[in-house]
Amino acid sequence: MKAAAFAYARATSVVNALELLAAHGDKAKILSGGQSLMPAMNLRLISPDILVDIGGLAELRGITVSAGVLIVGALTRHVDLLKSPEIALHAPLLRNAVTHVAHPAIRNRGTIGGSLAHADPASELPACVVALDAMIVVRGSSGERRIGATEFFKGIYETALSPDELLVAIEMPVAGKSSTFFFQEYARRHGDYAVVGLAARAVVAAGRFTDLRLGFFAVGDRPLLAAAAGRLINASVTSALLSEAATALADELDPQEDQQATAAMRRHLATVLLRRCVAALLARPELEAGVTK
Amino acid sequence: MSAPVPVSLLVNGEPIEALVLPRLNLADFLRESLKLTGTHVGCEHGVCGACTVRIDGEIVRSCLMLAVQAEGASVETIEGLSDSGEIADLQAAFRERNALQCGYCTPGMLITAQDLLKHLPVPDRQAIREHLSGNYCRCTGYQAIVDAVEATAKMRGERPA
Structure with missing residues (x-):
């Protein structure tokens, strides 16, 4: 299908974009790469009155490192994340993740x-x-405000953004030498929507996690920072402890059932990813053994 | 409010000035306004890849881009790639190996395959499959398409630069 009619405004600056948002409120939608918005409009799932195109705002594009913080402009494209030496060095998790996002033609715009x-x-x-x-x-x-990522996501397609606000950048602490990462997802086909996925950052010292952040996706109405990770921090990870953490994780998840998977299947796959992740990050392949149980 | 918007862009190297409705996507603009019907429209939500074109040298879905967003851009369609001879060898390989039947996906397949060969001159079959995974073909079963891309990469590698 084709999108319903709408008005179009090409923002000339961030200030101009904010004026347009203030004037049109929730009748306006921001257009950046359009790789999620355009399908939704073509399928008539949404019909905004006006699109505010921020695609030309060069001030919002680019990757910089300043005082131990990696700053990624909102308009930075997936392909830029994939090719950036700063991302490879300071946030390799993003690079790994982007290879799973759709296909090259989408990554060139998104x-x-x-x-x-x-x-x-x-x-x-x-x-x-x-x-x-x-x-x-x-x-x-x-003015400007900073929202922690765990507070930002509120539900399916819902965020802490007000209708008159514009997401301008993402700031992350640069990865220290001690940080390690894990990214894996199950999808029916490479580039398709994930059935279940896991993005993780850890700090490992003397064979133990001193920090472990497990971001699961496609397991609920928003990305989930798993509390079950806490059981594995500053502990000697045994097969039994990992099983406990896996049980806690399955209890913590509230996955949806859809045409791709049942809730039970998603819970199971999430625990498989947990085991793989822990085994990989601790470089202890034997911990993955419970996978097929 | 949803009045036509002026847009100026290059299409296959030729300057184009037009007035377009905001809702007109680039694929329809190319097909309906410029009569460049080699760009095909399949799913209209970015899944099938039939509408793939090049914008400033990089492949994109023209169904997920508004014509007004192409302001100032250089758009290349299958007509441009074909007329310039850039993909003549790839087209010949597709013909030789029956890498098309109905032909609906072919323009998108050719542009996407050429994009791969530009970025990765000697791809293995896995890399070819992965790069083409966003382009649907409902006839061939893909084997012949992968064969044709692989054969083209090989021929280009043997050709003196």
Whole structure:
């Protein structure tokens, strides 16, 4: 299908975009890469009165490192994340994740800000920013505020953004030398929506986790920072402890049933990913053994 | 409010000025306004890849881009790639190996395959499959398409630069 009629405004600056949002409120939609918005409009799932196109705002594009913080502009495209040496060095989790996001032609247009603001619970980047403990920088008519990634996602396609606010950047602590990462997802076919996925960041010292952040996606109405990770921090991880953590994780999840998987299947796959993740990060393959149980 | 918007862009190297409705997507603009019907429209939500074109040298879905967003851009369609001879060898390989039947997906397949060969001159079959995974073909079963891309990569590798 084709999108219903709408008006179009090409924002000339962030200030101009905010003026347009203030004037049109929730009747307006921000257009960045359009790789989620356009399908939704073509399928007539949404019909905004006006699109505010921020695609030309160069000030919102780019990756910089400043005082131990990695700053990624909202308009940074997936392909830029894939090719950036700064991302490879300071947030390799994002690089790994992007290879699973759709296909090259989509990654050439889709933006990180668009993906986060769209807040699809099955998408990769929201779970990554949760695992990376990122801050989401948003600007509105009353100024700028920073929202912790775990507070940003509120539900399916719902975020803490007000209708008059614009997501402008994502800030993340640069990965220290001690940080390690894990990313894996189950999908029917590479590039398809994930059935279940896991983005994780850990700090391992002397064979133990001193920090472990597990961002699961496609397991509920938003990316989930698993509390079950707490059981594995500062502990000697045994097969029994990992089983306990897996049980706690399954209890913690509230997955939906859809045409891809039942809730029970998603719970099971999440525990498989947990075991793989822990085994990989601790470099102890024997911990993965419980996978097929 | 949803009045036509002026847009100026390059299409296959030729400057184009037009007035377009905001809701007009780039695929329909190319097909209906410019009569460049080699760009095909399949699913209209970014899944099938039949509408793939190049914008400023990189492949995109023209059904997920508004014509107004192409302001100032250089758009290349299958007509452009075909007329310039850039993909003549790839097209010949598709013909030789029966890598098309109905032909609906072929323009998108050719543009996407050429994109792969530009970025990765000697891809293995897995890399070819992965790069083409966003392009649907409902006739061939893909084997012949992968064969044709692989054969083209091989021929280009043997050709003196």
